[in-house]
Amino acid sequence: MIRYSSLFLILWLSLFSSAHAILTIEITHGSEGSQPIAIIPFEWKGKGTPPASLKNIIAADLQRSGQFSPLPNKDLISRPHEGKDVKYQTWRALNVGYLVVGKIHALADGSFQVQFQLLDVFKGRQLAGYSIRSLNSGLRRTAHHISDIIYKTITGEEGAFNTHISYITVTRNKNNKKQYQLAIADADGYNEKIIYTSPQPLMSPSWSPDGTRLAYVSFLAGRPEVHVQNIFSAKKEKLASFKGLNNAPRWSPDGKYLALTLSKDGNPEIYIMNVNSRKLTRITRSYAIDTEPEWLPDNKGLIFTSDRGGSPQLYEIKLNTNRVTGRAQRITFEGNYNSRPTVSFDGRYVAMVHRTQGQFRIAVLERGTQNFRVLTKGQLDESPSFAPNGRMIIFATEEKYQGILSAVSVDGRARQRLSIKNGDVREPVWSPYKVNK
């Protein structure tokens, strides 16, 4: 478990150590039926003040999941830092199911040793206890790591707090010219890092499944091209620059292919490109628009947007080692606009942009049951992307004419808003779990 924060973490920390809180988070909608949990501020064993409040970061993480309601500070009736000092009966009286206590020891070399315990109040015992070494700039990450441990211990599911998001921002430079930026941040919006800036539009970032590369669309050449960039070395490659559209890249779950939209043969069609050999396989053949491909788990098929039936709807096509097997089947039937599919990593849900009464909102279709639910309430909600544990969806929306990011739990119970100080933020994509986890 502790190895979790080893190699990849160190890479991230060394590259992205500046802790600019450009994005700020605001909980806009609490959730009913979530579990009360008391997180006691960690005891600080060092000089001055701790560089980050683990308590606040963990509480925000757990609240955002929609499954927990952390107690506000004023309701913390006592502040123990070790399990042996906890008087369970007083917490039982408050109907708090879980308690988190801990300490941060500042070490001589500038790093920290963080101890924490997760306690079951009603059973009066410890559920988890860890001691984690943390670099100075890594306390936020350690907090997310602790959130993941708490989440998994209680719910039995993997947390997705120690992951990242990528997105596009549009700002004005000092000459008042638009600039488009490809950014990466922690899943809670902190530690933003701009990895590419262009004077021309950037679109459609897509993570490689190992979390090391992003594919995206660049208009730097005056027209759309698909580029791939290593997020650590910043090394860039042009993958597709055929005549016409080179758009909507999506990395396959096995990392070997990109699904993308090309119009080199006439109108927009879905293709699969082998990332190493650049060999193309054409997937769709229709006179309509076919675009926005998204993979099903295990490379077993694609879901894409097509207007072949007269309005944009989602279709599913099955694949067997990149060979199309059978015809594309329409999978959305609610309303006359469903586009930009994104599939949860287990293949259970498809989220999309859905138009209802002239408003564009995020909806989710459960593939097994065909249960269809509109999750958001905005006018211009777009670009949904699942957390790697499938429990949350991050998406782009608009507030006072500014593009912002927002997140909603798949059950629609919890919503959270991430805002940026300047410019528009759009097209968020949630990273996978890292391979070296």
Add this chain to the structure above:
Amino acid sequence: MIKIMRYFIILSVIVTLAGCGLAPLKKRGEQTNEDTTENQTAENKFSTPADDAVDKFASGDSLQVSSLNDPNSPLSQRVMYFDLDSSQVKDEDRDIITVHAEFLATHSEITVVLEGHADERGSREYNIALGEKRAKAVKQLMTLQGVAETQIQVISFGEERPVALGHDASAWNLNRRVEILYTGY
């Protein structure tokens, strides 16, 4: 801004054609490297055949190249608007397209970029495809009237380059469009 756009379009067409392995632009004296500047292209304008009559109200095939810079020429109308979700050219825009098509058919050395756009609603990639579909609808009307495929380059920016920055129906109406951009003019 317009100068920058022009420069950008020249570059993009050159880069695009080079990338597709097509012959470079066949414009007299045209530079095909990326150092082409606004001034150079301005100097390289075509001379006007002396027997071409100037008639601003005639059909496109009687217009001369200098009409491209004449704000009173029918060729100065270069934007077509589209309905929501639609790539169908409106009846009132067909005459504009015909004027350009006839002009291009008689000036085979001139090339255009048809730039397709969408409004901000809906998904971005679908809007890119929709912008391309709109531009291709205009292209098809032009090629049916004798314009060579090689004279027309289609580019879609989807919702990425709105002309109207508002967020209401009037802005959306202006943003669902195809622009005809003459290379070098």
